[in-house]
Amino acid sequence: MTEPTETGIVPATQPEAKKEETYYLRFTLPQRYLHVVLFTSFLGLAATGLPMRFSDNASARFFARAVGGFGAILFLHKFCAIVLTLAFLYHLKDIFTRAAMHKEKGMFWGPTSMVANWKDVKDLVGHLKWFVGLGPRPQFDRYAYWEKFDYWAVFWGMIVIGFSGYAMWFAPFFAKFLPGWALNAVLVVHGEEALLAILFIFSIHFVNTHLRPDSFPMDMVIFTGKETEDEFKKKRPLEYERLARQGKLEEKVADKPVYWWVNFARVVGFTAILIGLLLLVLTLIAYFGTV
Numbered sequence: 691m692t693e694p695t696e697t698g699i700v701p702a703t704q705p706e707a708k709k710e711e712t713y714y715l716r717f718t719l720p721q722r723y724l725h726v727v728l729f730t731s732f733l734g735l736a737a738t739g740l741p742m743r744f745s746d747n748a749s750a751r752f753f754a755r756a757v758g759g760f761g762a763i764l765f766l767h768k769f770c771a772i773v774l775t776l777a778f779l780y781h782l783k784d785i786f787t788r789a790a791m792h793k794e795k796g797m798f799w800g801p802t803s804m805v806a807n808w809k810d811v812k813d814l815v816g817h818l819k820w821f822v823g824l825g826p827r828p829q830f831d832r833y834a835y836w837e838k839f840d841y842w843a844v845f846w847g848m849i850v851i852g853f854s855g856y857a858m859w860f861a862p863f864f865a866k867f868l869p870g871w872a873l874n875a876v877l878v879v880h881g882e883e884a885l886l887a888i889l890f891i892f893s894i895h896f897v898n899t900h901l902r903p904d905s906f907p908m909d910m911v912i913f914t915g916k917e918t919e920d921e922f923k924k925k926r927p928l929e930y931e932r933l934a935r936q937g938k939l940e941e942k943v944a945d946k947p948v949y950w951w952v953n954f955a956r957v958v959g960f961t962a963i964l965i966g967l968l969l970l971v972l973t974l975i976a977y978f979g980t981v
């Protein structure tokens with residue numbers, strides 16, 4: 691309660707200054723750029739691959755007419771494929787440099803690694819129990835088990851889809867050392883793995899990352915690279931506590947994201963999510979319309 695002054699007049703209560711939020715860096719600039727290149731090229735590949743796969747479908751033919759025919763669609767598909775391949779090679783180079791040249795510790799094991807470990811299995815079981823009210827909510831470190839799953843699904847998918855795609859693209863070259871049946875198989879593998887990737891990214895990845903209650907309607911951290919202290923503590927309490935214990939929390943403190951950039955990123959992010967959801971619906975319509 692406000693104390694009266696010597697004159698007996700009670701001073702008006704001053705409004706409390708709005709508490710400045712502290713931001714922490716989660717993703718570096720190159721990581722954020724890589725994600726933009728990854729999702730734009732993936733959307734391009736899905737938007738051009740699906741009309742080739744379901745070429746009888748009315749929306750596929752409408753799209754083909756709009757962009758100049760199926761030849762143009764294949765050209766755009768190959769262009770996006772080169773962009774995605776370059777992004778993947780850049781990522782491999784980054785892993786190699788950090789592991790072999792900088793001898794970065796904890797890349798392949800430990801709390802900051804993308805490699806799954808025993809705690810991820812326990813977290814998955816704990817999460818399932820928590821969903822049905824049979825246990826406490828699991829606490830996560832730098833990457834939760836589903837984030838690791840998303841990462842490896844894309845990593846593995848890139849190898850399968852990439853290899854089969856290039857085998858179709860340069861079939862005469864691959865025919866020198868692959869049997870004929872294998873060249874037929876790559877078309878099936880490419881198409882099915884692409885469908886799996888499209889369904890996975892536009893449903894499970896979207897829900898896990900952006901549409902769950904903690905992040906709805908969109909998790910901006912992959913665009914801004916930063917999150918508030920409250921978000922950090924809530925989503926990754928073990929990482930927060932570990933960094934605090936090691937005295938490394940201060941190194942992660944970052945400037946507040948610039949206002950116009952957050953808004954721009956929101957527009958880009960929502961557009962990407964809407965295109966993804968539209969492609970998901972069109973894929974389901976085309977798929978169930980042909981089986």
Ligand code: HEM
Binds near residue numbers: 775858
């Ligand atoms: C390095 C990556 C990739 C390369 C080199 C590549 C290349 C190709 C090539 C050459 C074709 C054959 C077109 C034809 O002549 O019939 C094709 C088809 C296709 N691609 Fe890709 N692609 C890649 C990635 C992707 C990705 C990531 C997706 C999905 C998001 C995708 C979806 C498709 C689909 C659905 C087809 C049609 C398959 C079918 O007709 O059953 N591709 N791709």
